Amino acid sequence: MIDFLKYKTAGIIFSVSLILYGVFAYFNQGGLKYGIDFIGGAQITVSFEKEIDIAILRKAISEQGWQDAVIQSIGKTNKEFIVKLGGATVEGLEDKFRDSVDKATPGNTMVIKNIDWVGAEVGKDMQQNAIMAVLLSLLAILLYLAVRSKFAYAAGAVVALAHDVLVVLVALLLTGEPMTLPVLGSLLAMLGYSVNDTIVIFGRIKDNVGKMKDRSLLDIVNTSINQTLRRTLLTSFATLLSVITFYILGGESLKGFSFVMIVGIIFGTYSSIYIASPVMMFFSKRAGAKSA
Structure with missing residues (x-):
């Protein structure tokens, strides 16, 4: 069994460093590039x-x-x-x-x-609507998961999704890929794909908490990640192959959409393990807690 959570601190440091570098690049480069949908x-x-x-x-x-x-x-x-x-x-x-x-x-x-x-005013309205769409999506997911399970799971999922959004924005910033309506649509689709990975892992954790009463939450989470790893990797790999094909053969019109999905799938799988799970454990009071 792979001890994934042995590297959770390194994973969090990597993610925070990447996002901080993105913030620095944002101010250094003057922000994201936008397509005509957002700037007119x-x-x-x-x-x-x-x-x-x-x-x-x-x-x-x-x-x-x-x-x-x-x-x-x-x-x-x-x-x-x-x-x-x-x-x-x-x-x-x-x-x-x-x-x-x-x-x-x-x-x-x-x-x-x-x-x-x-028009420029229409583009500005589109920018505001795009930000609102992402924030409302995160809020809706938080509320849904909080109702369906405990707050710790909802918090873990939403922090991981916010992480994925920020990483995608950093990737757009560093590559110069403009933010367009197709890119925004891909970003929202990526949120749905990423939260699905997290829910699969959390579902297995909840099942195992009832079965493994003599083990710590840390052990249960590690076991659950290993049990769902094959399914997660196969699904992500198959989807990734399809999106890479779109990126290579789909022409200019699909490049932005495909690029966001590629980055989102890779980091969505990563964040389900190294962001969502540690955050869920943090909100569960202590690593050895059995509440789930």
């Missing part, structure tokens, strides 16, 4: 007469000051694209965009098929 901007649909290398299109756009533009190819041929320009303003945008692309693609006629705008 323009979404431009364009088509070309001939195929074009997306790198040429990206370079032409970045030279006009839109370094963080998101470009997605539509269809199997590189003739039609969706270009998202965060923070872009209405005045003069179409002419500026057309001039920069036409200079980079001589002899390849471009047609601007559509321009959709998201």
